[in-house]
Amino acid sequence: MKAEVAQQRSLLELSQLDAELSRIAHRATHLPQREAYERMRSEHTAASDRLATSRIVVEDLDAQVTRLESEIEAVRQREDRDRSLLTSGATDAKQLSDLQHELETLRRRQTSLEDSLLDVMERREELQGQLAVEQRAIEALQADLASTQQALDEALAEIDEARQLHSSRRDTLTATLDPALSALYERQRAGGGPGAGQLLGHRCGACRIEIGRGELSRISAAAEDELVRCPECGAILLRVKGFEQ
Numbered sequence: 736m737k738a739e740v741a742q743q744r745s746l747l748e749l750s751q752l753d754a755e756l757s758r759i760a761h762r763a764t765h766l767p768q769r770e771a772y773e774r775m776r777s778e779h780t781a782a783s784d785r786l787a788t789s790r791i792v793v794e795d796l797d798a799q800v801t802r803l804e805s806e807i808e809a810v811r812q813r814e815d816r817d818r819s820l821l822t823s824g825a826t827d828a829k830q831l832s833d834l835q836h837e838l839e840t841l842r843r844r845q846t847s848l849e850d851s852l853l854d855v856m857e858r859r860e861e862l863q864g865q866l867a868v869e870q871r872a873i874e875a876l877q878a879d880l881a882s883t884q885q886a887l888d889e890a891l892a893e894i895d896e897a898r899q900l901h902s903s904r905r906d907t908l909t910a911t912l913d914p915a916l917s918a919l920y921e922r923q924r925a926g927g928g929p930g931a932g933q934l935l936g937h938r939c940g941a942c943r944i945e946i947g948r949g950e951l952s953r954i955s956a957a958a959e960d961e962l963v964r965c966p967e968c969g970a971i972l973l974r975v976k977g978f979e980q
């Protein structure tokens with residue numbers, strides 16, 4: 736197959752664009768900003784989970800406080816009733832002794848309930864302090880999460896812009912290529928490696944393998960519009976210089 740030097744030069748640029756596009760694709764999936772964002776997101780999730788657990792414990796302590804307070808109130812009402820019975824004088828000796836005995840029991844019960852209430856309230860206060868610390872930590876994490884998210888979005892937008900730029904240049908370039916040359920290039924690329932490579936000294940720019948002396952002299956002897964292939968990888972071997980060289 737033959738291809739004009741200008742066509743070969745366009746093909747070289749196309750292969751360079753494709754190499755850049757695959758570097759861009761690799762960069763998009765290996766962004767350090769994504770790693771930072773994912774790490775921050777999992778830290779934030781863990782902190783939110785801890786906060787939710789602490790809140791449940793505080794709610795449970797609130798319920799205990801309410802229960803103890805209502806028990807204390809019930810005991811107090813019972814004491815009031817017993818005391819008014821005592822002072823009413825309408826009691827015989829047996830009832831009097833029973834009432835005094837019950838009042839004694841109620842007082843002990845009251846003290847024990849009040850001790851428990853104090854314990855629970857202390858524990859709740861401690862946890863509420865912890866809750867406030869966790870809440871502040873989450874707010875700080877939220878700010879960090881937002882900034883890592885923004886950094887990721889910016890990196891992705893930059894990559895997207897580069898991709899679009901290269902893709903549109905690729906479309907323009909492909910339109911100028913001889914369809915047969917373009918098809919040959921795409922067929923070679925379908926194998927997974929580069930479709931074309933520049934001859935760099937003794938090496939193929941696509942597979943980087945050194946070409947044997949015999950093959951090299953055959954390649955050098957070929958007419959400049961003769962399309963040669965790398966004997967190692969099959970890529971179209973371009974003997975033209977790139978624009979930037």
Ligand SMILES: [Zn+2]
Nearest residue numbers: 939942965968
């Ligand atoms: Zn090669």
